[in-house]
Amino acid sequence: MIDPKYRTDDHYDDDLSMPPSSPSSINSTINSTIELVNKNLAKRYAAEKRFQVYGILSIAFGLFCLLLLFTDIISKGIGAFTIHYVQLEVTFDESVLDINDSSDAMQLALADYQGVVREALKKRFPTVTHRPERRRLYSLVSNGATYHLQDLVQEDLSLLGQTRTLWVLLDDDVDTYLKSREDRSGPFIGRLKSEQIEWIESLYKEGEIESRFNRWFFTSGDSREPEMAGIRGAFIGSLLTLLVTLALSFPVGVAAAVYLEEYAPRNRWTDLIEVNINNLAAVPSIIFGLLGVAIFINFFSMPRSLPLVGGLVLTLMTLPTIIISSRAAIKAVPPSIREAALGIGASKMQMILHHVLPLAMPGMLTGAIIGMAQALGETAPLLMIGMVAFVVDIPTGITDPATVLPVQIFLWADSPERAFTERTSAAIMVLLAFLIIMNTLAVWLRKRLERRW
Structure with missing residues (x-):
């Protein structure tokens, strides 16, 4: 016997009593629905086209500003x-x-x-x-x-x-x-x-x-006479500083990335370390200059205006970038590579050295070169450690007084002589060319060393 609360006879009878819909009303409903859908599609297509136009205009505006900047720099610096x-x-x-x-x-x-x-x-x-x-x-x-x-x-x-x-x-x-x-x-x-x-x-x-x-521009150091001023001292100082930075930051950054990804346990301490590394990547560069003054100059009593001190400061600045990029490259290696290496009897160290690192090396090198390009263009931390000094002699080692290209540009831009204006723009051209070469090298290394699996 069916419970009365589950009976639906009345509702069923009501449905049967409703007259069936006519074909014309069904067709009108379908047509109205199609018209509504087409109208909405037209609006969506128009919005998508406007979005594409906005994107193209944004790219064109950015390229125009970049072209205007390059034109201004080249027109002012070509005379040097x-x-x-x-x-x-x-x-x-x-x-x-x-x-x-x-x-x-x-x-x-x-x-x-x-x-x-x-x-x-x-x-x-x-x-x-x-x-x-x-x-x-x-x-x-x-x-x-x-x-x-x-x-x-x-x-x-x-x-x-x-x-x-x-x-x-x-x-x-x-x-x-x-x-x-x-x-x-x-x-x-x-x-x-x-x-x-x-x-x-x-x-x-x-x-x-x-x-x-003008051979003086490429063969001589800084001078108070604009016609005798050159970038050789600053260029060699930049190279020596970058060599110190690369020699310290790349091995330390890769080792830290390997430990955090392959060995470190997942707990609150490693989470704290990861958060601090990500935060250090966004710290203003002048803070690292203050840190360098406090540690390397005041505490260790190292002389100012040395590529060694500049390299140490820039190492602290570029380490977060290299660690983050190296960890991303290690994460991109498929787990099957690790499992296959361990499955054939390799130890964890052998698995990392022989399989994970070779596959992650393109991304690591790309991150390192980008970090070096960032270090090459930095001025504020080097100003804090005294690399703003007037240095005429060409440095021959990391312990000789030196300056770097961005600081040299800063000094020339502040000079009252009109001839230093074109020297400043010419030095900017050399610095931009150096940065473009480094970024091109990063792309080439990534394509050259990239392996597919």
């Missing part, structure tokens, strides 16, 4: 790769040079080479007789000309007493004027006097001024 020289008849008069004994190396080093340059200028412009005018005439030639003449005499002592036609370096103000003389729309704004411009124009018309490749 050329420099102007003037042709002079130089007489290496021993009385002017104040050399009594040509075999004395000290006399050769301290000789008055600037005096013979002045004599050559007086011979070229004999009408300039007043002392103020002569000072302005002498200022047309750079102080670097004396070093050039000194090198020539020390290499060939037979030049003493002879007259040679030489090309000597012009001053930075003259170089700036000559580079802007053809494209300037108004009067030249600079420190040159009208009479100096007349002398320059006369030399230029006679073909005694020539533009050449």
Whole structure:
């Protein structure tokens, strides 16, 4: 017997009593549903097209800004790769040079080479007789000309007493004027006097001024004279600093990643370590500079402005990046590789060294190179440890005083001389080229060493 509460006879009878739907009403319902779906699809397609357009416009705007930035940097810095020289008849008069004994190396080093340059200028412009005018005439030639003449005499002592036609370096103000003389729309704004411009124009018309490749920019260190300033010291300082950083951060970072992924137990302590590593990757770089000052300089009493100290500070900064990328590369290795190695009798150490690390190495190297590129562009932590010092000599080791390219750019950008503007942009071009090469190397290594399974 059926319980009355489960009876549905009344409802069943009600359903049977309802009249059936007509075919026309069913078709109208279907058509309205299709129209509604098509309308919604049209809106969705339009929204998707707008989203694609927004994405394309964003990419185009980013590329435009990047192109504008590169154009501005290149247009300002391309002039630093050329420099102007003037042709002079130089007489290496021993009385002017104040050399009594040509075999004395000290006399050769301290000789008055600037005096013979002045004599050559007086011979070229004999009408300039007043002392103020002569000072302005002498200022047309750079102080670097004396070093050039000194090198020539020390290499060939037979030049003493002879007259040679030489090309000597012009001053930075003259170089700036000559580079802007053809494209300037108004009067030249600079420190040159009208009479100096007349002398320059006369030399230029006679073909005694020539533009050449600026070898000083790549072969010399920093200088207070813009025409003699170069990036060699900063470039070698950057290389030495990066070598120290790579030698310390890569093995330590890989070892930490292997321990955390393969050996460390999952507990609150390892979770705390992982959280701290992720947080350190987002810490401002100047904090690492303060840490370097407190530990390496104040506590260990290490000298400032050394590539060794800079490398130690940058190691602390790049370690989180290398550890995170190395852990991601180790995680990407399939578990079947580990199981297969252990299944054929390999120990855990053999499994890691012979199977996991070779497969994870492309990702590790990519992360390391990206970390090195990040370290190459850092300025704030190196400023804190004193690598902002004015260093003229080229460093030969990690314990020699040095600076780096970003700091050199910072120093030149703060200089009042107009010629340092193009040196700053040219140094930025070199730094960007270095970064592009490092990132290209990272992509190439990843493709070269990548293994498929």
